Amino acid sequence: MDCPGCKGTMTPTEAGDITVEACFSCGGLWFEQGELGRLVNRYPGEAQELDKRVAAQPEASPKLLRICPRCLCGMTGFDYAAASVVHLNSCPQCNGVFIEDGELGAIVQRKQAAQARAEANTEAQAAKRAAVAGLEARIGQNKALAAVFRRASER
Ligand SMILES: [Zn+2]
Ligand SMILES: [Zn+2]
Numbered sequence: 001m002d003c004p005g006c007k008g009t010m011t012p013t014e015a016g017d018i019t020v021e022a023c024f025s026c027g028g029l030w031f032e033q034g035e036l037g038r039l040v041n042r043y044p045g046e047a048q049e050l051d052k053r054v055a056a057q058p059e060a061s062p063k064l065l066r067i068c069p070r071c072l073c074g075m076t077g078f079d080y081a082a083a084s085v086v087h088l089n090s091c092p093q094c095n096g097v098f099i100e101d102g103e104l105g106a107i108v109q110r111k112q113a114a115q116a117r118a119e120a121n122t123e124a125q126a127a128k129r130a131a132v133a134g135l136e137a138r139i140g141q142n143k144a145l146a147a148v149f150r151r152a153s154e155r
Pocket of ligand 1: 003004006007010023024025026027028145
């Protein structure tokens with residue numbers, strides 16, 4: 001398969017439980033539909049290792065052709081996330097995705113940062129819930145005490 005980045009030859013390369021097409025010249029990676037998400041979600045370590053393994057050669061001069069190697073139609077570029085430095089190219093026909101050198105590592109890092117933020121949020125919420133529960137327990141004790149005092153004073 002021809003690399004959509006530099007027209008070099010892509011080599012089937014294993015990562016996690018999927019096989020991606022990798023270009024060892026410009027460092028580009030081709031993912032069939034759903035493969036990129038699967039790799040990043042299930043095998044973030046393997047994804048980063050793949051990103052390092054398939055690095056661009058210093059002499060490579062990639063000029064993105066943006067032609068889908070499967071359908072030979074034009075691909076559309078889009079940003080991975082808002083204000084993202086990661087710019088992906090996908091094929092509107094087969095939904096394959098081409099990413100350039102170093103972008104896979106950036107995707108994994110962004111995802112892990114987002115996960116860490118989500119976990120921190122969950123912890124903060126759990127702490128808040130625990131604090132509320134503690135407060136409610138104290139209020140309950142106070143009510144019980146108040147009832148005891150009330151009974152005592154009524155005697
Ligand atoms: Zn290439
Ligand atoms: Zn295609």
